[in-house]
Amino acid sequence: MTYIKPKFAHPRLPENKLGYTRKEYEGSLSTLCAGCGHDSISAAIVDACFELNIEPHRVAKMSGIGCSSKTPAYFLSNSHGFNSVHGRMPSVTTGANLANRSMIYLGVSGDGDTASIGMGQFTHVIRRNVNMTYIVMNNGCYGLTKGQDSATADYGSISKSGHVNSFEGIDLCGMAIELGATFVAQSFSGDKAQLIPLIKAALSHSGFSLINVVSPCVTFNNNQGSTKSYDYVREHNEALSSIDFVPVREEILTEYDHTKLKVVEMHDGSLIKLNKLSPEWDPQDKLSIMTALHKSHERHEILTGLLYIDSESVELNELINTTNVPLNTLTEKELCPGSEILEQICSDLR
Amino acid sequence: MSRVNDFVVRFANVNGTGSASANYLFAKSVFRMGVPVSAKNIFPSNIQGLPTWYEVRVSEKGYLGRKEGIDLMISVNPQSFKKDIASVRSGGYFLYDSTKPLHNEFLREDIHFIGVPLMEICNREFTDPRQKQLFKNIVYVGAVARLLNIDTNIIEGLFAEQFQGKEKLIAPNVKALHLGSDFIKENFSFPLDFYVEARDLVGDSIMIDGNSAAGLGAIYAGATVVSWYPITPSTSLVSSFESYAKKLRKDPLTGKNNFSIVQAEDELAAIGMAIGANWNGARSFTATSGPGLSLMSEFLGLAYYSELPVVLVDVQRSGPSTGMPTRTQQSDFISAAYASHGDTKHVLLIPSTPTECFDMMADAFDYAEKLQTPVIVMSDLDLGMNDHMTPAFKWDDSRKYQRGKVLTAEQLDALPQWGRYRDVDGDGIPYRTLPGTHPTKGSYFTRGSSHDENAAYSEDSPTYVRIMDRLLKKLETAKKMIPAPEVHLGEKKSDVAMLYFGTSMHAAEEALDILKNDGASMDAIRIKSFPFCNEVKEFIENYDRVFVVEQNRDAQMRSLLINELEIDPKKLIKVLNYDGTPITADFILKNVHQHLFQSIN
Numbered sequence: 001m002t003y004i005k006p007k008f009a010h011p012r013l014p015e016n017k018l019g020y021t022r023k024e025y026e027g028s029l030s031t032l033c034a035g036c037g038h039d040s041i042s043a044a045i046v047d048a049c050f051e052l053n054i055e056p057h058r059v060a061k062m063s064g065i066g067c068s069s070k071t072p073a074y075f076l077s078n079s080h081g082f083n084s085v086h087g088r089m090p091s092v093t094t095g096a097n098l099a100n101r102s103m104i105y106l107g108v109s110g111d112g113d114t115a116s117i118g119m120g121q122f123t124h125v126i127r128r129n130v131n132m133t134y135i136v137m138n139n140g141c142y143g144l145t146k147g148q149d150s151a152t153a154d155y156g157s158i159s160k161s162g163h164v165n166s167f168e169g170i171d172l173c174g175m176a177i178e179l180g181a182t183f184v185a186q187s188f189s190g191d192k193a194q195l196i197p198l199i200k201a202a203l204s205h206s207g208f209s210l211i212n213v214v215s216p217c218v219t220f221n222n223n224q225g226s227t228k229s230y231d232y233v234r235e236h237n238e239a240l241s242s243i244d245f246v247p248v249r250e251e252i253l254t255e256y257d258h259t260k261l262k263v264v265e266m267h268d269g270s271l272i273k274l275n276k277l278s279p280e281w282d283p284q285d286k287l288s289i290m291t292a293l294h295k296s297h298e299r300h301e302i303l304t305g306l307l308y309i310d311s312e313s314v315e316l317n318e319l320i321n322t323t324n325v326p327l328n329t330l331t332e333k334e335l336c337p338g339s340e341i342l343e344q345i346c347s348d349l350r
Numbered sequence: 351m352s353r354v355n356d357f358v359v360r361f362a363n364v365n366g367t368g369s370a371s372a373n374y375l376f377a378k379s380v381f382r383m384g385v386p387v388s389a390k391n392i393f394p395s396n397i398q399g400l401p402t403w404y405e406v407r408v409s410e411k412g413y414l415g416r417k418e419g420i421d422l423m424i425s426v427n428p429q430s431f432k433k434d435i436a437s438v439r440s441g442g443y444f445l446y447d448s449t450k451p452l453h454n455e456f457l458r459e460d461i462h463f464i465g466v467p468l469m470e471i472c473n474r475e476f477t478d479p480r481q482k483q484l485f486k487n488i489v490y491v492g493a494v495a496r497l498l499n500i501d502t503n504i505i506e507g508l509f510a511e512q513f514q515g516k517e518k519l520i521a522p523n524v525k526a527l528h529l530g531s532d533f534i535k536e537n538f539s540f541p542l543d544f545y546v547e548a549r550d551l552v553g554d555s556i557m558i559d560g561n562s563a564a565g566l567g568a569i570y571a572g573a574t575v576v577s578w579y580p581i582t583p584s585t586s587l588v589s590s591f592e593s594y595a596k597k598l599r600k601d602p603l604t605g606k607n608n609f610s611i612v613q614a615e616d617e618l619a620a621i622g623m624a625i626g627a628n629w630n631g632a633r634s635f636t637a638t639s640g641p642g643l644s645l646m647s648e649f650l651g652l653a654y655y656s657e658l659p660v661v662l663v664d665v666q667r668s669g670p671s672t673g674m675p676t677r678t679q680q681s682d683f684i685s686a687a688y689a690s691h692g693d694t695k696h697v698l699l700i701p702s703t704p705t706e707c708f709d710m711m712a713d714a715f716d717y718a719e720k721l722q723t724p725v726i727v728m729s730d731l732d733l734g735m736n737d738h739m740t741p742a743f744k745w746d747d748s749r750k751y752q753r754g755k756v757l758t759a760e761q762l763d764a765l766p767q768w769g770r771y772r773d774v775d776g777d778g779i780p781y782r783t784l785p786g787t788h789p790t791k792g793s794y795f796t797r798g799s800s801h802d803e804n805a806a807y808s809e810d811s812p813t814y815v816r817i818m819d820r821l822l823k824k825l826e827t828a829k830k831m832i833p834a835p836e837v838h839l840g841e842k843k844s845d846v847a848m849l850y851f852g853t854s855m856h857a858a859e860e861a862l863d864i865l866k867n868d869g870a871s872m873d874a875i876r877i878k879s880f881p882f883c884n885e886v887k888e889f890i891e892n893y894d895r896v897f898v899v900e901q902n903r904d905a906q907m908r909s910l911l912i913n914e915l916e917i918d919p920k921k922l923i924k925v926l927n928y929d930g931t932p933i934t935a936d937f938i939l940k941n942v943h944q945h946l947f948q949s950i951n
Contacts, residue, residue: 057793059783060630073795073807080785082629083797084622085652090618091577095626095634096785098575103630104937108655121622244564316612327574328631328784332601332751334608335572337598339745345566346742349556350382 010150017053025050025228031314037189037215037230040260042075044192045106045135048199049076052247057340060096062074062088064118067144067217068110068137089117090125093132093223094316100326104203105132112142115151115170122172126179131200131315133209136172137189139217141229147220150247158225166338174293176210182188182313183209184289185306186231194304197245201306204247206267207313214302233302240281240292240305264311274306283309290293354386355410355545357421359494362434363487364427366398372487373404374737375508376494380408381557382504384549388414388856390736390932391438395675396584401430408546414739416859416932423495423542424490428466445485445493445543445851464538466493476522485526497538498530499545502531514833535772560733561637563704564663565590566743567711568597568635572751573661575634576611577623583674583731584637584665594786617642621649621662626660629796631756632783633715635661638680639668639731643689649726651690652798654821657771657780659718659754661713665728665734668930677930678731681902686726687880687910693818697725697828698880701733702855704740706878710833719754721828722782731899732853732932755781762791770794770805771817778823825881832879835886838862840871846946847889849922850899851877851907853932858899860935861942872897880910887915896922897945899938903928 015019017114025046030039049059056078065086072081084092089107093249097105114122114136125134140153148158154169175186185198195213202209217220222229227236233251241262247270262274264283274283281292289308296303323330359376363369377389388407394400407417419439425431425446428804431453438444440460446452448465457463468486476482494501506524513519534540563723565587567587568576578588599608614620620636638646643664646720653660666682668674686698697712697717710727718725762768762783768791771780783792794805801817803810850858855876865872875889890896890911898908905924912919925941927933 003885036698052445053830055789057786057789068791078793079781080793080796082626083795083796083799084625085648085798088618088622088649091614091622092626092629094612095575095577095623095628097631098577098612098623098627099627099630099634100786118614124619145364171488200640221921317610320610320612321607323601323604323608325601327608327610328627330572330608332572332749334601335574336745336749339747341598342570342745343741346554346556349558350554 004249016050020050020289022046022050024078025056025076027072027077027215030074032067032070032190033219035218036067037139037213037217038071039074040189040192041135041137041195041213041215042071043106044114044195044199045075046197047192047196048203049074051196051198052203054104054162054203057211059106060292062093062096062105062107062132064091064109064113066110066113066142068108069113071108071137074230076292081214087113087116088121089113090118090121090130090134094125094128094130097130097132097316098322099328101131101322101324105130106203107132107134109134109136109139110154111136111138111150115172123179126176126181126200126210127184129207129313129319131317132205133199133205135199135210136210136212137215137323138172138212139215139219139221140169140226141217143217143220147217151331157227158223160220160223171293171297173210174290177289177308181210181308182310183336185209185211185212186302186304187213188212188237190230190234190305191237194239198306201266201272203232203267204245204266204268204270205309205313207310207315227300236301238296238301238303239277240307241283243306246273264309266311272306272309283307284311311317325339354547354643356547357408357410357544358417358419359406359422359424360420360437360703361404362423362425362427362430363402363404363745365394365396365400365402367487368484369402369426369487370404371512372491373406375505376491376738377406377506378508378557379495380406380546381552382508383501383546384552385410385546386412386739387549388413388416388738389733391417391487393676394933396802399579410549410551411863412551413860413935415857415860416934418936422494422542424494426486426490433460433719437943441466444612445490445497457910458476462628465499466530466533471533472526475525475529475707481522488523488526489530492527493534494530495527496531496534497540497542497545499541499547501548502527506774545656554564554872556742557737558704559735559737560701560704560707560729561587561735562590562729563707563740563743564637564711564729564734566594567708569594570745571633571712571715573633573715574609575624575627575632576609577620577634577638578611578616578636578885579617579638579642581617581639581642583667583735584639584642584663584675586735587665588661589635607841611717617645618649620918621646621660621806622660625649625658625660626655628718629785633661633719633751635663635715637665639661639665639667641672643682643685647685647689648691651692651694653724654690654694655692655798656795656796657722657782659715659722660724660728661714661718662724663710666728666730668928674930676731678853678932679901679928679930680730680854681726681928683728683902683906684909686728694948695825695881697721697723697825697832699725699727699832700851700878700880701727701729704733704738705743707733708743713950716752717828717832720752720831721824722754722779723824728852732854743890757781757783757787757792758898759788762788762866766853768792769803770802771801772819773820777827778820778825779827790861830880832883834883835878835889836876837889838874840866840873843892844871845893846872846895847893848872848874848897848899849877850874850892854899855900857938859936863940864935864939864944866913877907882911882914886911887917890915890917890921894921897925897942898922899925899928899933901933
């Protein structure tokens with residue numbers, strides 16, 4: 001098996017508005033298991049960035065440790081990436097964001113990296129509303145260490161070795177909404193049509209965006225009895241809505257029936273159009289989504305789509321009144337008060 | 351025999367009763383009289399109610415280390431009367447609140463008791479209940495001023511500065527001051543057989559604590575992102591940065607902050623944010639103490655191996671574990687030098703004075719960015735939280751921040767090839783790029799897993815060894831960059847020498863002075879950084895024995911010297927103070943004499 005991708009590209013690949021082809025958003029060849037759900041998510045990230053006309057080098061790819069955290073090598077090779085320590089991607093991203101608020105921060109994490117070792121940092125990055133997209137590649141198990149249950153594994157789910165999980169799984173979306181997350185979505189790695197617009201919307205949101213993506217582990221958690229297998233998720237997936245994301249000033253052509261449409265205008269003027277499948281749900285009402293989540297849990301269903309959005313979200317740098325210019329561009333001129341002021345400070349200390 | 355400008359005064363108070371500012375007033379007034387002074391807070395890990403002490407040493411000779419033996423004790427805390435009376439040297443004085451009589455069993459024949467009815471005076475003279483409590487402190491300052499010949503005009507001047515904008519507070523303070531002063535005048539003889547006489551011995555020195563100095567140093571160094579988690583004794587460092595930043599770092603046009611400060615959820619996040627910000631090209635630091643350093647270890651290993659700058663201040667306190675959070679120690683040296691699993695080694699800077707806290711903090715960012723590695727400033731509670739007389743800070747306006755080897759888009763375009771971890775210049779330091787610099791060049795994947803020169807994941811053994819060896823080479827470069835030790839040689843070379851660092855400096859220099867006066871001069875070296883510069887080994891090799899003075903139980907610096915420089919352990923004699931109080935010259939001398947006496951016999 002080769003780990004080097006062929007450099008050959010079709011001469012007439014379609015270009016986006018910046019003149020980039022999809023190829024320029026790709027990464028190196030994945031070393032994950034063939035059929036891994038994570039690879040589908042990587043592909044969706046590539047499509048979303050290509051379609052959103054993002055300059056690849058304006059994205060910072062952030063991750064922790066685990067199968068999911070390896071994936072930034074497999075998309076956006078023209079972006080800087082930071083594979084930090086286990087469960088600590090949120091703090092590294094927070095610091096990076098404070099240093100340069102003008103970039104796009106895309107964090108990827110797993111269920112172990114987020115719901116176990118990284119739970120503390122996950123809750124606080126939400127609380128601070130750091131302007132980033134946080135994708136959880138959630139397969140309910142620890143792949144790299146041979147398939148132990150993770151904290152998001154459902155109660156009663158059976159692992160490949162036949163072990164029955166005796167603990168309740170953590171619902172990351174419900175928790176994030178309770179903690180004040182301003183954009184919360186859930187999807188399935190096998191549903192590209194839903195996932196791509198969700199990623200596009202998340203990348204355009206000003207503030208913290210969570211996308212919890214159920215992503216089956218083909219090697220350790222794709223067996224009968226597992227609630228995170230391809231078969232189980234396909235059977236139990238209930239979409240709240242079909243979603244369409246319309247970036248700022250893009251021609252709006254839609255075939256949706258407008259009577260059922262819910263349109264949410266984002267901070268930057270772009271639009272999210274939601275075709276409501278669930279009548280009792282409003283994406284801007286926390287109570288209705290919490291009810292819907294609890295009901296779906298009782299029915300052993302996985303609710304997917306954009307669950308909650310606060311389009312008035314105020315991100316961290318605004319909250320703490322940081323200057324609009326990226327801090328990492330400031331020089332001695334703006335930062336150093338100089339010797340005269342130092343002499344004054346000293347004379348006050350005599 | 352009267353002693354001018356050479357004595358120790360100790361105040362015994364109840365924590366949380368506003369005594370700290372009154373006691374500081376006393377120390378500052380001595381300083382204003384041009385006499386060297388050093389003040390030490392000895393306080394409990396408590397918000398209100400437990401005993402707390404403030405010790406002031408007045409020293410004509412400029413000895414700023416702590417000194418055993420209290421000449422004058424001012425005790426307004428009945429909880430600690432017994433202990434306080436016992437701690438006064440024979441022939442010394444004990445000033446107390448005599449509103450209630452002193453218990454007979456506390457009395458000592460060999461010391462003088464000075465009763466001042468502080469509570470009675472305040473109850474009579476003030477109506478507001480809060481003032482009755484607070485002005486007790488000012489009344490005793492007035493009494494002490496009279497006893498020690500301190501000019502009350504100087505203290506009144508300090509009131510005027512302290513209460514700028516709240517002028518109506520000046521008059522009652524002045525009144526309280528004179529109530530104390532007058533009470534002594536009417537009831538006791540004064541001055542005592544030791545007192546203050548005005549001199550011109552402080553030059554252009556200032557009085558400031560090390561944490562405030564380091565916070566200001568970070569402002570001057572251009573730090574923009576500060577992430578931290580509160581922990582004694584480092585908290586006031588970030589508070590200092592914040593208060594200076596609010597005055598000095600507002601964008602003049604928008605009023606927005608040219609800095610950001612985030613109080614993290616724990617020390618893990620604090621160092622994580624600082625590393626993330628540095629990765630992205632902002633100067634960022636965090637400050638902590640021992641327990642935080644333990645938590646930060648994993649991240650320090652990441653920064654070391656992925657070669658990212660970060661500045662950390664460790665204001666050390668007494669360990670292990672929670673230890674004595676409000677007592678000083680130099681006991682994090684081994685854990686800082688080798689923080690994190692695997693083979694790691696970090697650059698340490700060791701300030702001895704607030705001026706060095708300011709300078710080293712500013713330099714730390716240059717070193718971290720030039721070397722692309724963590725730099726840890728090793729302060730301690732004594733330095734960080736006590737006010738010290740120290741040389742005024744200086745800044746050269748032509749100084750440019752040294753950002754190290756960071757490639758611009760133009761440089762990337764001009765380069766035929768680039769690899770993040772290639773040693774192009776032979777100094778072990780590679781070239782880095784910042785996110786967002788160039789559309790198609792210079793991106794790489796920062797990781798804590800093994801990587802090759804192009805930052806690609808690699809488990810190839812020779813590649814791994816090459817990178818690990820280059821990291822050692824980088825530290826060799828560091829040795830030439832970081833502060834060299836300060837060497838003190840006498841007129842005639844001695845056979846034995848003394849080695850010290852950090853806040854042991856004042857006590858060590860005093861001890862060396864005394865040895866010199868006794869005709870037993872000893873050469874000395876003060877270490878200012880780690881890994882040890884070559885001068886350290888060269889110095890030690892010149893002597894039969896070297897006393898290694900430190901403030902920890904396990905002789906951590908001695909271990910580092912043995913480990914790093916392969917010095918014969920028998921040559922390095924331990925002098926270890928680890929009771930949580932700052933080391934004294936007497937303690938060092940006692941240990942030195944004991945060793946020399948034993949080796950003669």
